[in-house]
Amino acid sequence: xxxxxxxxxxxxxxxxxxxxxxxxxxxLPGEDLIYFGDTARVPYGTKSAEAVLAFSKEIASFLLGKKxxxxxxxxxxxxSLALEEIRKLSPVPVLGVIGPGVEAALKAVxxxxxVLVTGTSATVxxxxxxxxxxxxxxxxxxxxxACPLFVPLVEEGWCSKPVAAIVAREYLAPFRGRTDALILxxxxxxxxxxVIAGVMGxxxxxxxxxxxxxxxxxxxxxxxxxxxxxxxxxxxxxxxxAPDRFSELAFKLLKIxxxxxxxxxx
Amino acid sequence: xxxxxxxxxxxxxxxxxxxxxxxxxxxLPGEDLIYFGDTARVPYGTKSAEAVLAFSKEIASFLLGKKxxxxxxxxxxxxSLALEEIRKLSPVPVLGVIGPGVEAALKAVxxxxxVLVTGTSATVxxxxxxxxxxxxxxxxxxxxxACPLFVPLVEEGWCSKPVAAIVAREYLAPFRGRTDALILxxxxxxxxxxVIAGVMGxxxxxxxxxxxxxxxxxxxxxxxxxxxxxxxxxxxxxxxxAPDRFSELAFKLLKIxxxxxxxxxx
Numbered sequence: 328x329x330x331x332x333x334x335x336x337x338x339x340x341x342x343x344x345x346x347x348x349x350x351x352x353x354x355l356p357g358e359d360l361i362y363f364g365d366t367a368r369v370p371y372g373t374k375s376a377e378a379v380l381a382f383s384k385e386i387a388s389f390l391l392g393k394k395x396x397x398x399x400x401x402x403x404x405x406x407s408l409a410l411e412e413i414r415k416l417s418p419v420p421v422l423g424v425i426g427p428g429v430e431a432a433l434k435a436v437x438x439x440x441x442v443l444v445t446g447t448s449a450t451v452x453x454x455x456x457x458x459x460x461x462x463x464x465x466x467x468x469x470x471x472x473a474c475p476l477f478v479p480l481v482e483e484g485w486c487s488k489p490v491a492a493i494v495a496r497e498y499l500a501p502f503r504g505r506t507d508a509l510i511l512x513x514x515x516x517x518x519x520x521x522v523i524a525g526v527m528g529x530x531x532x533x534x535x536x537x538x539x540x541x542x543x544x545x546x547x548x549x550x551x552x553x554x555x556x557x558x559x560x561x562x563x564x565x566x567x568x569a570p571d572r573f574s575e576l577a578f579k580l581l582k583i584x585x586x587x588x589x590x591x592x593x
Numbered sequence: 594x595x596x597x598x599x600x601x602x603x604x605x606x607x608x609x610x611x612x613x614x615x616x617x618x619x620x621l622p623g624e625d626l627i628y629f630g631d632t633a634r635v636p637y638g639t640k641s642a643e644a645v646l647a648f649s650k651e652i653a654s655f656l657l658g659k660k661x662x663x664x665x666x667x668x669x670x671x672x673s674l675a676l677e678e679i680r681k682l683s684p685v686p687v688l689g690v691i692g693p694g695v696e697a698a699l700k701a702v703x704x705x706x707x708v709l710v711t712g713t714s715a716t717v718x719x720x721x722x723x724x725x726x727x728x729x730x731x732x733x734x735x736x737x738x739a740c741p742l743f744v745p746l747v748e749e750g751w752c753s754k755p756v757a758a759i760v761a762r763e764y765l766a767p768f769r770g771r772t773d774a775l776i777l778x779x780x781x782x783x784x785x786x787x788v789i790a791g792v793m794g795x796x797x798x799x800x801x802x803x804x805x806x807x808x809x810x811x812x813x814x815x816x817x818x819x820x821x822x823x824x825x826x827x828x829x830x831x832x833x834x835a836p837d838r839f840s841e842l843a844f845k846l847l848k849i850x851x852x853x854x855x856x857x858x859x
Contacts, residue, residue, distance in 0.1 A: 366640070367640060368634055373748075378858075475745055475748070478745075479745045483742060488763065572641075
């Protein structure tokens with residue numbers, strides 16, 4: 328098999344990473360994509376760095392066994408806590424969502440601007456976004472805010488209900504009027520983009536890490552001559568538990584028709 | 594060691610079962626209690642029956658290794674899906690939260706009354722409460738309603754914020770005025786008891802499975818002559834991940850001072 332016809336592996340703690348999958352599918356229609364969701368252990372956002380690292384390494388090894396040409400860690404928590412370790416064990420390039428999200432945010436703010444990073448408790452506690460922003464954009468003022476209710480709100484399918492706006496105000500109202508860019512630092516959050524933008528007001532740019540990560544994946548493959556332009560790519564979905572629920576939610580939340588979802592237990 | 598000085602084992606998917614622990618500690622001050630919270634895999638409520646069963650058996654074996662005299666499955670999801678299997682592998686009595694909750698509900702409703710069972714998706718999908726209510730209280734009308742946002746609301750410490758009432762109304766308003774008893778079918782829910790009672794109105798009795806389970810444990814031990822009245826009991830806490838977060842939340846939500854929490858990974 329030519330290297331460029333190999334699939335791209337994508338993983339997330341559950342189904343949030345499907346926002347990245349969807350952007351990749353739109354940008355790279357010719358690629359084969361294998362998505363893994365760790366639905367037996369979701370969510371990662373409230374777990375320890377040690378646990379997230381152990382889970383991430385298991386999944387990376389599983390996907391590498393599928394002869395992928397690129398591994399996209401589509402989970403902010405795993406990207407924050409496990410990216411370097413995964414790179415050590417991977418013979419193919421590994422891309423997280425933090426780097427691309429930071430790059431996109433820096434394009435969106437003026438020098439000395441104010442960035443608000445939203446994410447799970449684990450992502451925020453890791454301070455991975457703050458560190459990356461400080462390195463790439465000296466002078467940028469960064470605040471991080473964990474929003475643990477956002478993931479279950481999305482998974483409940485309540486993104487357009489009034490309660491979503493009330494929860495968003497509870498977390499974000501204090502930052503309104505003093506934020507140039509807000510990073511959606513969790514793959515579920517793009518589904519709440521409208522609600523979040525509504526709370527923050529028109530002067531805050533909302534930066535979607537999922538979209539940024541997909542663009543970065545395309546650039547990575549193009550740079551290595553590994554793009555697959557030949558045909559219509561296939562999509563494969565694997566989870567560690569409850570494939571039917573995954574399939575149902577993928578359609579309900581993102582209109583993705585998964586077909587048969589297989590199960591790999593660890 | 595005499596049988597009656599042996600500890601009682603309690604387990605839950607995370608920290609919700611601490612509501613049962615707290616009731617047990619109050620009712621049985623002389624007992625040694627060992628609590629296990631599966632914080633690496635929490636929550637169970639959205640996972641498959643197969644996964645919940647596998648996790649529960651691992652934990653039961655671990656606690657049985659501690660020479661307990663009684664095992665309390667303080668998780669509604671595990672009680673719904675794994676109780677019979679755990680009983681098969683246990684040489685000591687095993688108590689769930691469903692049976693005691695059902696018994697308490699039946700005392701609270703008139704013949705032909707209407708019971709609403711609230712719980713996680715997995716508990717509700719298992720229909721364990723409906724089956725048990727139908728067996729013990731023929732003629733009782735049962736409805737089950739999954740309330741997936743309640744657990745993260747509790748863990749966020751938002752039980753007294755307006756958003757808690759809004760979420761509770763979203764789930765429960767349709768049942769107001771036509772419910773004689775509401776079962777809190779998840780160990781986190783007693784922490785939202787006031788909010789839930791507020792939505793349901795004064796004519797609905799709120800049945801707390803945690804309290805019912807503790808009473809049932811006392812009766813079980815008394816019936817077997819296994820009560821330990823001799824001294825002030827010790828409490829031990831073990832989790833599968835993030836002991837500091839567990840300890841913090843135990844105090845924040847329930848004012849339980851855990852002391853050192855140890856870690857057992859599976």
